[in-house]
Amino acid sequence: MALTDKRIGFIGAGAMGSALINGLLKAGLVTPDQIYAADIHRERLLAWQEKMGIHACADNGEAAAAADILVLAVKPQAMEEVLEEIRERVNGDKLIISIAAGITTTLIETFLPGVPVIRAMPNTPCLVGAGATAMCLGKYATTAHETMAAAIFGAVGTAVTVKENLMDAVTGLSGSGPAYVYIMLEALADAGVRVGIQRDIAMTLAAQTMLGAAKMVLETGEHPGRLKDMVTTPGGTTTAGIYALEEGGLRVTLMNAVMAATRRAQEMSAGQK
Numbered sequence: 230m231a232l233t234d235k236r237i238g239f240i241g242a243g244a245m246g247s248a249l250i251n252g253l254l255k256a257g258l259v260t261p262d263q264i265y266a267a268d269i270h271r272e273r274l275l276a277w278q279e280k281m282g283i284h285a286c287a288d289n290g291e292a293a294a295a296a297d298i299l300v301l302a303v304k305p306q307a308m309e310e311v312l313e314e315i316r317e318r319v320n321g322d323k324l325i326i327s328i329a330a331g332i333t334t335t336l337i338e339t340f341l342p343g344v345p346v347i348r349a350m351p352n353t354p355c356l357v358g359a360g361a362t363a364m365c366l367g368k369y370a371t372t373a374h375e376t377m378a379a380a381i382f383g384a385v386g387t388a389v390t391v392k393e394n395l396m397d398a399v400t401g402l403s404g405s406g407p408a409y410v411y412i413m414l415e416a417l418a419d420a421g422v423r424v425g426i427q428r429d430i431a432m433t434l435a436a437q438t439m440l441g442a443a444k445m446v447l448e449t450g451e452h453p454g455r456l457k458d459m460v461t462t463p464g465g466t467t468t469a470g471i472y473a474l475e476e477g478g479l480r481v482t483l484m485n486a487v488m489a490a491t492r493r494a495q496e497m498s499a500g501q502k
């Protein structure tokens with residue numbers, strides 16, 4: 230979907246806000262002059278304006294007033310203050326997209342009555358066009374709004390729509406997920422070094438192996454268990470490695486990580502800071 234006539238505002242241009250801005254520009258979905266960003270970290274914002282040609286807004290209200298689509302990308306703890314600041318500048322003609330973990334559409338609608346809201350959970354690989362985003366619709370969001378949000382997140386990766394009661398779960402899985410993968414990657418590279426491979430080569434091989442394995446699942450549609458069996462020669466090396474992984478409880482450790490992050494998102498949704 231073309232967003233050529235839309236102005237996209239960002240409140241918060243930190244790790245995730247800037248990953249989205251950069252990803253959208255790289256994808257060519259919008260041009261820099263369509264982006265209106267506000268951030269209390271003024272110096273960094275001005276440096277962005279200089280480097281990329283986006284509009285650096287003087288405050289959040291200016292970004293809210295300028296934007297047709299306003300992405301809220303501040304920490305959950307700052308959200309109520311930001312909503313209070315922008316409430317007079319937002320009406321039902323705008324689309325609000327919040328990416329904050331644990332902030333419900335109902336909370337946003339309480340501050341912005343009657344305004345279309347989409348709650349999304351992207352992840353940092355949006356920066357390189359390989360993000361995974363799940364989103365849900367607030368009470369006043371229509372399928373036209375969903376199409377706009379899907380165009381934004383689809384331009385920087387894969388986007389799916391889920392029911393809001395699954396948003397904390399997707400936060401625990403794909404929102405936080407890149408961090409789990411980086412830890413696995415770092416460990417694999419360390420292991421490569423441990424068995425005598427130069428670090429840069431070990432990192433390249435480990436990262437490409439992860440990318441390739443993930444692509445195999447996405448592109449062949451095969452069950453990962455079957456793809457694992459294809460790697461595993463009877464009495465060979467892989468089965469020795471897998472035995473060690475199972476002894477170390479890798480599967481249950483990963484499941485515990487997703488469950489712990491989901492519980493934390495649930496606590497945040499329930500208002501615990």
Ligand SMILES: NC(=O)C1=CN([C@@H]2O[C@H](COP(=O)(O)OP(=O)(O)OC[C@H]3O[C@@H](n4cnc5c(N)ncnc54)[C@H](O)[C@@H]3O)[C@@H](O)[C@H]2O)C=CC1
Nearest residue numbers: 241242243244245268269270302303304305307329330351
């Ligand atoms: N980092 C990640 O992987 C993901 C983060 N998120 C969500 O994105 C949101 C932002 O997270 P990060 O980018 O990681 O945090 P961050 O701390 O890197 O960025 C937040 C930005 O908001 C700015 N800011 C703080 N208070 C502000 C205010 N009152 N008005 C305007 N700007 C303000 C900060 O200066 C900072 O640049 C959070 O709600 C988080 O739950 C969602 C998906 C993934």
Ligand SMILES: O=C(O)[C@@H]1CCC=N1
Nearest residue numbers: 329330400404405406
């Ligand atoms: O750690 C966090 O709370 C955010 C939400 C998902 C990824 N980062």
